Amino acid sequence: MAEVIFGAKTRAQTSPVARVFISSLVCFGLMSSIVFPSIPLGGVDVYLVTLLSPIIFVVVLMCWVKSPIFHCSSLLPITLGLMVCLSSVFSWIYGFSSVNYRDILEAVKYTQFAPYLLVLPFISLAAMNVFHRSIVASSFLVGVIGFCQVLGFANSISYIYLGADSSHIDSVISGLRITLTGSDPNVGGVIASFFAIYFFSLYAEKRKLRFVFFATIFIFFCAMTQSRTALIALLLGLGFYYIFFFKGVFVLKWLALVFSGFFVIFLIFYLDLYYIYLGIQYALDGQNNSLNVRFENLYLAIQRFYESPIFGMGPAKSEFDTTIDSEYALIIQRYGLIGIIVFFFYVLYLFRLSLRNIKSHWGVCLFIFNFMSILVMMTNNVFSGYQLMSLVIFLNMACVINEKMEKPLN
Template identity: 55%
Template sequence: MANPIERRVRFEMQGVLSAVVCFGLLSAIALPPLPIYGLDIYLVTLCAPLVALLVFATWSSAPVFQISALFPLALGIMVCVSALFSWHFQFSSVNARDIVEAIKYLQFVPYLLAVPFLSRRTDKFFHKALKFSGIVVAVVGFLQAFGMGGLVSSIYLGPDSAHLDSALSGHRITLTGSDPNVGGVIAAFFCAYYFSQYSVSRKVFSLFLFFVFMFLCFATQSRTALLALIFGLSVYYLFFFRVFVFYKVFFLAFGFFLVFFLVFFLDLSYVYLGFQDALAGRNNSVNVRFDNLSNAILRFKESPVIGVGPAKSSFSTVIDSEYALIVQRYGLLGVFLFFGYVFYLFRLSCSGVSGVWGSCLLMFTMMAFLVMLTNNIFSGYQLMSFVVFLHIACVLNQRFKGRGQAVQPA
């Protein structure tokens, strides 16, 4: 039985750990990367060792293992195994950057190991921190949309970014993302979050914020993000949103009409001309992705089980499609591990779909299926933080709900 001093120390440790976990994960979305030795490094990576130290300090008194931490751990090990296999069979030359690629996944292991040591108050802290991050994203987005985001765009994108000019002109804004597509997915995530809030609380202000971020998603002119948002919202609205069937059909039809209206009203020529060119086979962006997929299949045939590894010294590091990236770099092993994690997230979201976190994770998982066609979710530098954030929030909500302490929406 712990004495009052030990309980107080443990309580304070939980508070510190919750703050560091939340700050680390959301810093990848709300804060710009730090230029260190020519590399842009997000704070989520730099905070990971601190989270690990706090976890192990707490673990010494109450050892508990979070089993779902095995997913990013397995993905990190997969990268190393594929790289070593590729070097051994000379698919690529030895390059330390291939092993460094594993950090993208391994950095999230401490965050998930922290889950058993987070208290019930973490849930409200997560809501508040996410809303604050949303304010930062929205402010940056509107500054860019109205042509006033010169300084912030330079800070978030860097002076050498190929997307800086379009962000400065407001033609294709990037929000706090590294490019318009990442920015579009960030806006789509906040659409899912605030629609989940509205679904649970029916507060009109949540619906208003949903439309604010929908506008920002449109302003990025990311075709993939827009389609993913429509798909994720439609799946959730049709099968899980609590309302009469007549209203579902009516508002779904109205929603599709609104989307088409906004595309032309806001003069989003990049969106509708891109779709027209894609149907005619003239869209260079789509054609490049088809070429990358074709090359990925050829390399998959060379090494179908473990893939050819990151192979950064032999093949292009820009693959554009996460499906192509998984098949090429990690073969069937990668397919099994990645989609095993996606299936776990889908089940986790379904078990808590009546709450904010579960419904948000469900929509974001649905979005991911489309986003991965042309961009990276799990293998990127920013969007994986959303996945782990929702993963932790859903596990916490499930844990306390199981104890008869259902977490109320913020």
């Protein structure tokens, strides 16, 4: 996607100091969703990424005074927000659900990221170091929390991130599963996967073994969350990139992949991560309750899709369960064909963006994480959750900046 310019055909003119400040604010906001716990506000748990969104929008307006310019990728979260509003109003009019302002508020999950993308033209390529350092700093904090949970001390940290009434707090304290900084083990597994992918992408670009070491640590954390979907999606994503894009001798790559697979299997049984292997066994036998519930949710979503195939039922929080542990089921039930088309083009855009940047570690990271996301969406939420879409936006911005946005216009 290119930039859309209103007014004079000039690039954004902001001082170097301003650009570093803006990039630091953006990185802090986006990474805060996976680093810091939510904040109780008016009976609702809110993440810093949401609270900083209006502030960043004010920064955008200030920048527009001198140079009214924006990048087209900012239209994507706005389109998702309009999709929510359109489906909600349609559902109210045709009586699929009663009027509930919470349905419209669901749009905030997506539109809150518009200011982050609107500020893209005012971030220089030199500020990419800020993006890198923010990930490294975040990985350090998440890693410390991960080791605390694995070693079984500092349980107060888990209470801060999960809350005393969380259904997952007992499994963390007992040592069964860890959640890192996620709201549940599955989110924690994806967060660990994100850092594993990032350090692996650095290795793919720089070929320094220390990045393999850091990636292995976060693969270990992903395994300790015992999130089956996250672990399988991570391994498939890394494996797909490694075989088809990583430069090296084809036979040696396959041997390395096979060895890594056996190592992960050994790790699972050595650490006695029975929640993983028993879950897979029960799934093959049709006795995995967690998976069966997701199949049931998908079945109900398809039935509701038939009732309203174009616009869906909307969030319909007054009528249906708000917890839908499959983003595909959520999309077809709530937003119908409109939602399917919008999300399809969003994922396609992210793949195209990653492939254009595949020679850099940013493109590699976005490609693998996007590949992983389409698998995770089968049983969990990525775009529609409260934490993980920040990572998608972060990598989106990094890849756009990496495409040298500040070259003169033709």
